[in-house]
Amino acid sequence: MAFSLSNVLKGFTSLGKSTEGSVLGIDIGASSAKIVQLRTSRGAAILETYGEIALGPYGGQAIGKAVKLPPEKIAEAITDVIREANVTAREGGLSIPFSSSLVSVIDLPQTEPEQLKRMIPIEARKYIPIPISEVTLDYFVIPREEGESSAFDRVEAKTPMQAKGQEVLLVAIHNTALRDYQTIAATAALKINFFEIEIFSAVRSSVAHGIAPVLVVDLGAATTKIYVVERGIVRSSHLVSMGGQHMTENLGRSMGWDFEKAERVKRERGLIDSNAYSTDENDKIKTALLSTLTRVFSEVNRVLLSYGQRYNKNVSRVVLAGGGASLPGIAEAAHGSLSAEVGLADPFSHTEVPAFLESVLREIGPGFAVAVGVALRKLKSS
Ligand SMILES: Nc1ncnc2c1ncn2[C@@H]1O[C@H](COP(=O)(O)OP(=O)(O)OP(=O)(O)O)[C@@H](O)[C@H]1O
Numbered sequence: 001m002a003f004s005l006s007n008v009l010k011g012f013t014s015l016g017k018s019t020e021g022s023v024l025g026i027d028i029g030a031s032s033a034k035i036v037q038l039r040t041s042r043g044a045a046i047l048e049t050y051g052e053i054a055l056g057p058y059g060g061q062a063i064g065k066a067v068k069l070p071p072e073k074i075a076e077a078i079t080d081v082i083r084e085a086n087v088t089a090r091e092g093g094l095s096i097p098f099s100s101s102l103v104s105v106i107d108l109p110q111t112e113p114e115q116l117k118r119m120i121p122i123e124a125r126k127y128i129p130i131p132i133s134e135v136t137l138d139y140f141v142i143p144r145e146e147g148e149s150s151a152f153d154r155v156e157a158k159t160p161m162q163a164k165g166q167e168v169l170l171v172a173i174h175n176t177a178l179r180d181y182q183t184i185a186a187t188a189a190l191k192i193n194f195f196e197i198e199i200f201s202a203v204r205s206s207v208a209h210g211i212a213p214v215l216v217v218d219l220g221a222a223t224t225k226i227y228v229v230e231r232g233i234v235r236s237s238h239l240v241s242m243g244g245q246h247m248t249e250n251l252g253r254s255m256g257w258d259f260e261k262a263e264r265v266k267r268e269r270g271l272i273d274s275n276a277y278s279t280d281e282n283d284k285i286k287t288a289l290l291s292t293l294t295r296v297f298s299e300v301n302r303v304l305l306s307y308g309q310r311y312n313k314n315v316s317r318v319v320l321a322g323g324g325a326s327l328p329g330i331a332e333a334a335h336g337s338l339s340a341e342v343g344l345a346d347p348f349s350h351t352e353v354p355a356f357l358e359s360v361l362r363e364i365g366p367g368f369a370v371a372v373g374v375a376l377r378k379l380k381s382s
């Protein structure tokens with residue numbers, strides 16, 4: 001296949017900086033596309049602009065719905081958000097949905113790097129349910145000892161193997177997905193320097209550097225991504241086919257509201273009681289929203305437990321990301337249901353922003369975890 005690994009997981013640093021030194025991070029989610037423009041100044045990342053556009057309306061659907069659009073329609077939405085947000089940069093990185101990729105940690109015997117390279121496509125067959133010719137593969141040997149390696153340099157790192165076996169992070173992306181993203185970029189007149197699987201981007205913007213394992217929950221529209229990050233490296237990842245859209249649907253069904261109304265009420269009041277409703281209605285709204293959330297949280301607890309057992313380590317912190325993490329009252333609900341400390345992703349905290357925007361960026365921040373992470377990577381490689 002024509003895509004080389006460096007196309008997929010490494011920046012094309014040889015292409016150089018964008019002319020003004022501003023870079024883009026673009027995240028095309030199932031329900032909305034997000035774009036972030038950053039620039040560096042004296043070592044700091046400056047937020048120049050950001051924008052989000054719901055994709056539902058481009059497919060004749062409501063805001064908040066997950067839609068499958070042809071590349072040309074997505075390019076149209078991207079062009080619109082670029083205009084609306086006054087985006088001036090035309091170059092940066094693009095995230096790849098976790099659902100278009102396959103990430104697994106595999107155990108292999110210790111080998112020389114050259115031998116490992118030959119072994120990977122053969123081993124990959126055991127983990128990838130489609131022909132290897134239909135995917136682009138990459139891998140990274142997970143360091144055994146406390147090292148400096150992080151998701152930033154996971155591809156470049158070369159670690160001496162100290163023991164008999166080795167753990168390898170294997171990544172595969174559907175070639176059809178890559179082709180679609182190339183079409184989108186070309187149609188929207190964007191120069192894409194690298195593609196990155198969304199979970200690696202979110203780690204960069206939302207997980208503090210530290211040794212203790214942290215679990216990230218990215219609550220999207222149609223799916224929730226759950227992964228454990230240790231020393232900056234993704235060690236375990238899971239896709240749950242439940243997300244914010246299901247909360248809206250439950251709420252609509254329970255209250256007899258259409259999707260638009262349920263989506264609006266969910267975002268405005270979430271799990272917090274409001275005077276606009278009777279006690280009964282308030283309870284019904286909470287119950288409807290919690291029915292999805294409780295199931296997601298029980299998946300999270302399952303991952304916490306199994307990771308703890310497998311590696312004999314306690315995952316003490318959970319970070320909530322994705323648009324669904326902006327649900328009013330979610331932190332308290334998570335606190336009550338999860339067997340770990342809970343925090344909300346605050347990706348813009350890695351950037352310098354005007355003071356008047358600080359609180360709004362904290363509120364919408366979780367939804368921008370991926371886009372900010374992509375832009376930060378591009379800044380680092382510029
Ligand atoms: N303030 C809010 N309160 C509650 N839910 C919200 C809020 N803002 C957005 N959402 C929900 O977040 C979901 C969208 O999140 P996000 O934008 O992260 O998903 P996506 O990236 O489009 O989808 P995916 O990650 O599955 O590809 C929708 O279900 C939306 O209703």
Ligand SMILES: [Mg+2]
Pocket residue numbers: 029030220221322370
């Ligand atoms: Mg998303």
